[in-house]
Amino acid sequence: MACKRGGPGYATPKDAMKGPREKLMYTNCIYREVDSKRPDFLATVDVDPSSPTYCKVIHRLPMPYVGDELHHSGWNSCSSCFNDSTKCRNRLILPCLVSSRIYIVDTGTDERAPRMHKVVEADEVSSKSGLLNPHSTHCLGSGEVMISAMGDASQPGEGKGGFILLDGETFEVKGNWEAPGNNPAFGYDFWYQPYHKVLISTEWGAPKAWLEGIGLDDYEKGYLGKSLHIWDWDTHKLIKTLDLGDEGAVPLEIRFLHDPRAAEGFVGCSTGSSIFRFYKDNSGSWEAEKVIQVQPKKVEGWMAPVMHGAITDILLSMDDRYLYFSNWLHGDIRQYDITDTRNPKLVGQVFIGGAILAEGPVHVTEDPDLDAQPVTMYVKGRKITGGPQMLQLSLDGKRLYVTTSLYSTADKQIYPEMLKSGSVMLQLDVNIEKGGMKVNKDFLVDFGLEPDGPCLAHEIRYPGGDCTSDIFLVDTETKN
Numbered sequence: 363m364a365c366k367r368g369g370p371g372y373a374t375p376k377d378a379m380k381g382p383r384e385k386l387m388y389t390n391c392i393y394r395e396v397d398s399k400r401p402d403f404l405a406t407v408d409v410d411p412s413s414p415t416y417c418k419v420i421h422r423l424p425m426p427y428v429g430d431e432l433h434h435s436g437w438n439s440c441s442s443c444f445n446d447s448t449k450c451r452n453r454l455i456l457p458c459l460v461s462s463r464i465y466i467v468d469t470g471t472d473e474r475a476p477r478m479h480k481v482v483e484a485d486e487v488s489s490k491s492g493l494l495n496p497h498s499t500h501c502l503g504s505g506e507v508m509i510s511a512m513g514d515a516s517q518p519g520e521g522k523g524g525f526i527l528l529d530g531e532t533f534e535v536k537g538n539w540e541a542p543g544n545n546p547a548f549g550y551d552f553w554y555q556p557y558h559k560v561l562i563s564t565e566w567g568a569p570k571a572w573l574e575g576i577g578l579d580d581y582e583k584g585y586l587g588k589s590l591h592i593w594d595w596d597t598h599k600l601i602k603t604l605d606l607g608d609e610g611a612v613p614l615e616i617r618f619l620h621d622p623r624a625a626e627g628f629v630g631c632s633t634g635s636s637i638f639r640f641y642k643d644n645s646g647s648w649e650a651e652k653v654i655q656v657q658p659k660k661v662e663g664w665m666a667p668v669m670h671g672a673i674t675d676i677l678l679s680m681d682d683r684y685l686y687f688s689n690w691l692h693g694d695i696r697q698y699d700i701t702d703t704r705n706p707k708l709v710g711q712v713f714i715g716g717a718i719l720a721e722g723p724v725h726v727t728e729d730p731d732l733d734a735q736p737v738t739m740y741v742k743g744r745k746i747t748g749g750p751q752m753l754q755l756s757l758d759g760k761r762l763y764v765t766t767s768l769y770s771t772a773d774k775q776i777y778p779e780m781l782k783s784g785s786v787m788l789q790l791d792v793n794i795e796k797g798g799m800k801v802n803k804d805f806l807v808d809f810g811l812e813p814d815g816p817c818l819a820h821e822i823r824y825p826g827g828d829c830t831s832d833i834f835l836v837d838t839e840t841k842n
Contacts, residue, residue: 370451371441371827373838375620375680378441381757384824385410386473388454389787390432391422391809392818395770396781400814401425402432404456404467406474407787407807409763417807421475425465430458431770434821436499436831438466438507438530444838449505451827453479453533457496457509459769460573462487464496464509464526466533473825480533488515490535491526495569498551503835505530508539512549512566519570523549523563523591540593544600548587553618554595557836558625558642561593564613575775578666581633586612590629590640592648604650609634615675616640619682619703620829622836626703628653628676630687635671637687639703653706654698656689659718660728669717669724674768675752677829679759684709684797688750690768691717691776693736695750695790697799709797712790714739715766716749717776741788741806747780748773754822755792755829762790762799767818784810785818 372378387407393400406421425432438453439446452470457463462484469476488494494513501507507528514522523546525539548565555561565587566572571580580586588611592602606613611633618627625642629650637654656671671689678685678700685698685706693716698706713736718724720735729735739746748766755762767773767785774781787807790799810816823831 369444369446369449370439371444371832373441373444375682375834378757378827378832379680379759381826383758384756385413386825387754387763388435388469388476388823388825389765390435390456390820391812392432392767392770392820394429394431394460395774396817397815398428401428402430404432404454404476405819406476417805419807419812423467423476423478426478426481427461427463429461430463431460432456432820433459433769434498435823436507436509437501437827439501439505440827441832441834441838442501442503443505446505451825454823455499455507455509457499459495459497462494462496462513464528469825482528482533482535486535487526491524491538492516493522493524493526493538494518496526497549500552500554500831500833501530503556503837506536507533510549510552510563513569519568519573521548521568523547523565525552539598540600541598544598546589546591546600546603550587550614551616553616553627554833555618555622556595557622559595560648561595562616562640562648563591563593564616564629565589566612566614573771575771581611586633588612588634590616590650602648604640604648606631606634606638606650609636609652609655610638610650613638614673617676617678617830620678620680620834621682622834624682628678628685630673630676632672632674633670635673635689637673637676637685637706651704653704656692657730659692659726661718662725662727663723664717677753677755679755680757680829681759684759686753686755686762688753688764689716690749690751693718693749695753695762695764695799697792697797699797710793710799712799712801714750714764714788714801715746739801741786741801741803744786744806744808745783746786746788747783748777748785752821754824757828759794760792762792763822764788764790765819765822767820769820770818773818780818782816784808784812784816786810787819787822
């Protein structure tokens, strides 16, 4: 994809909503727990309804090693570089959750057939940053690339939050973004907003816990987090930690509102099965409050007598009107109107797989929300296994895409059938006027049909940017 005149992305979220319809997407596909002899790969998926290869994987880029566990991805540049005509969104960054490698993929030469550009080995990551287990990637307005990390290189398996800084041209590890000595116990996701001189990061837990799957007592043992970390954007120092308590246990994906002037956003808490709103109060202090709670269900035939929803991904529409999140265990995707950010209103809910299906081994004995357990979904005759996980929304907000794999170890533990059948990608049609969603029964990407056998598809990216990778700045808005 040739670089356009000016910088990458869009000047404002409003401009992004007027962008072209998505035709291609990149999806990380994992073999680690499925077939130990196969490397993970990056799939290019055709999502152009007018194309003869619609809903097909049209290209596969295998990684050079096995056992990496591709997970999240991000770009070398995005809308935060909109004013910089020297920048181009042409490299996809693929950090590896388990091996700690970082792959740099060239998507610019041929966006339909990405190729490997560079491999940053784990030794370089650990020796130059002191960190392991990289997770979320964001480009910076400076042109650098920042990746959050969760592991301590000096004590593999132990938790350590921090940020790996890559040169935006050579992709060499430059070191750490955070000031020396400013490392929380855990790390995971992050979002930044220079207008408010802040970066906020979240916590999963110690790699020694989550690498083994889902442990019922990991939280009680102190292996998992429950805090938001507030960082000063200019000094790179940790200035405040917000303890969300048990209701906010394991805060994962975090999203500021797209409006760069907005001093608020949301974070999804997996174990707490809640959504917290974070905000800057009148005194300038950053605070947080719970605004959504997914009620647990009492069950039989499960690893515990109570099943939480397990919120594993959230996103906001470009106009900041709707919040979406996935309950990976309960099996539903929810849509909330957040016109009043303190009082989100549920306007859409669709069940896609999950662990409480009527045909499954789990019997729900007490449910505050449902009168009956949901039934198994079939799309184009294909049984949907797993639960709704990674989400991506079209720029205009009309199409919501979802994959069903969390990460391979947890998939194997909770949804073992999916390792045999492979995961899927589905698409939901969204009513952007009144709210509401429905599954598009004509859309199915079946990763159980891969030439090398079933695999597990995870995060979704568009070549031109999307709702979860692009960060907008006031500078680009005023200079446009």
